[in-house]
Amino acid sequence: MFSTPTEASPRLLRIQEVAAETGLTTRSIRYYEEIGLLKPAARSEAAYRLYDVDDLERLRFIRGLRDDAGFSLAEIGQLLEDEAARVRIRERFRASHDRAERRALVSDGIARIDRQIATLRGKVERIEAMIRETETRRAHLEGHLAEIDAEVTATPAPARRGSRR
Amino acid sequence: MFSTPTEASPRLLRIQEVAAETGLTTRSIRYYEEIGLLKPAARSEAAYRLYDVDDLERLRFIRGLRDDAGFSLAEIGQLLEDEAARVRIRERFRASHDRAERRALVSDGIARIDRQIATLRGKVERIEAMIRETETRRAHLEGHLAEIDAEVTATPAPARRGSRR
DNA sequence: CTGAACCTTTACGTAAACGGTAAGGTCTGG
DNA sequence: CCAGACCTTACCGTTTACGTAAAGGTTCAG
Numbered sequence: 001m002f003s004t005p006t007e008a009s010p011r012l013l014r015i016q017e018v019a020a021e022t023g024l025t026t027r028s029i030r031y032y033e034e035i036g037l038l039k040p041a042a043r044s045e046a047a048y049r050l051y052d053v054d055d056l057e058r059l060r061f062i063r064g065l066r067d068d069a070g071f072s073l074a075e076i077g078q079l080l081e082d083e084a085a086r087v088r089i090r091e092r093f094r095a096s097h098d099r100a101e102r103r104a105l106v107s108d109g110i111a112r113i114d115r116q117i118a119t120l121r122g123k124v125e126r127i128e129a130m131i132r133e134t135e136t137r138r139a140h141l142e143g144h145l146a147e148i149d150a151e152v153t154a155t156p157a158p159a160r161r162g163s164r165r
Numbered sequence: 166m167f168s169t170p171t172e173a174s175p176r177l178l179r180i181q182e183v184a185a186e187t188g189l190t191t192r193s194i195r196y197y198e199e200i201g202l203l204k205p206a207a208r209s210e211a212a213y214r215l216y217d218v219d220d221l222e223r224l225r226f227i228r229g230l231r232d233d234a235g236f237s238l239a240e241i242g243q244l245l246e247d248e249a250a251r252v253r254i255r256e257r258f259r260a261s262h263d264r265a266e267r268r269a270l271v272s273d274g275i276a277r278i279d280r281q282i283a284t285l286r287g288k289v290e291r292i293e294a295m296i297r298e299t300e301t302r303r304a305h306l307e308g309h310l311a312e313i314d315a316e317v318t319a320t321p322a323p324a325r326r327g328s329r330r
Numbered sequence: 331c332t333g334a335a336c337c338t339t340t341a342c343g344t345a346a347a348c349g350g351t352a353a354g355g356t357c358t359g360g
Numbered sequence: 361c362c363a364g365a366c367c368t369t370a371c372c373g374t375t376t377a378c379g380t381a382a383a384g385g386t387t388c389a390g
Contacts, residue, residue, distance in 0.1 A: 117296055127292075131289070133229075
């Protein structure tokens with residue numbers, strides 16, 4: 001998005017190349033289009049889907065959200081705003097020669113990215129909370145271990161009930 | 166697991182209480198049993214499922230892995246080792262009065278927890294990588310913004326091609 | 331100009347992760 | 361003793377996220 005219009009974008013990829021490039025299947029890519037996650041930048045004369053670098057980036061991001069972060073496609077859709085809006089914004093940006101408007105559009109893009117980052121940070125924090133809890137359980141077991149080891153040296157009293165000596 | 170046998174565990178919960186306690190549905194809990202994620206500690210005379218605190222903890226952990234970390238139940242199964250093994254280990258621990266064996270069992274428990282922590286850390290790192298990439302995109306847009314702002318003060322040259330002036 | 335390798339849409343199939351309901355047994359207060 | 365609130369198993373239905381195949385058009389090397 002907002003790629004600087006350095007004359008003509010040189011290269012458009014067909015779906016299979018995109019699949020190879022992104023590690024997705026062609027089916028998944030078509031499916032993502034079906035549910036409104038992204039539309040190819042263009043269609044060839046024969047209606048072949050043609051993807052540009054922006055699309056590639058978006059697809060890689062989607063894949064990361066799905067595989068690495070474990071978001072559902074519905075969540076990803078929310079995170080990325082709907083494709084119709086994306087296309088609209090992009091058109092307006094390319095069409096506009098009004099500096100103020102272009103500035104506003106890019107600004108909004110930054111705001112969206114900030115929300116995405118915040119969402120990802122939230123996820124990281126939730127997992128880190130789980131890690132801390134797991135570490136607590138670990139410490140508990142560690143103490144248990146120490147307790148077992150203590151029994152051998154301490155008075156071999158028949159049976160105790162607390163962990164406190 | 167490895168709860169110190171401080172006389173008799175006092176309280177066993179029925180499935181609905183467990184659901185309320187863990188935020189899961191009874192259906193999910195039964196489903197998790199079906200696919201071998203956990204078996205209730207006991208069954209009542211009338212075959213009611215009865216859960217102890219260990220089960221509660223395990224269920225909460227499962228829920229965290231599912232909701233917070235976004236793991237599939239298959240992944241969760243791997244992370245938690247299969248339930249049959251868990252029951253076996255637990256029995257052996259409760260039965261054993263051999264200090265060395267108990268020590269070994271607890272040690273293995275710690276090793277398993279360490280693997281869980283490592284898995285969670287791996288996930289955090291993958292998401293953090295995504296955050297860094299997103300920040301890179303953000304910076305790119307930020308630069309774009311600066312470029313737009315520069316145009317107003319700089320020579321209003323008709324059209325440029327690079328981002329370098 | 332042809333056949334292999336692409337692409338298209340359409341449509342049916344499937345695994346995962348449950349939801350819902352039926353048909354029946356259990357438990358507890360009034 | 362019985363109504364209401366639990367519980368059981370069993371089974372069918374649903375959504376998500378695709379896989380797979382059919383029937384046909386396109387592109388290109390030989």
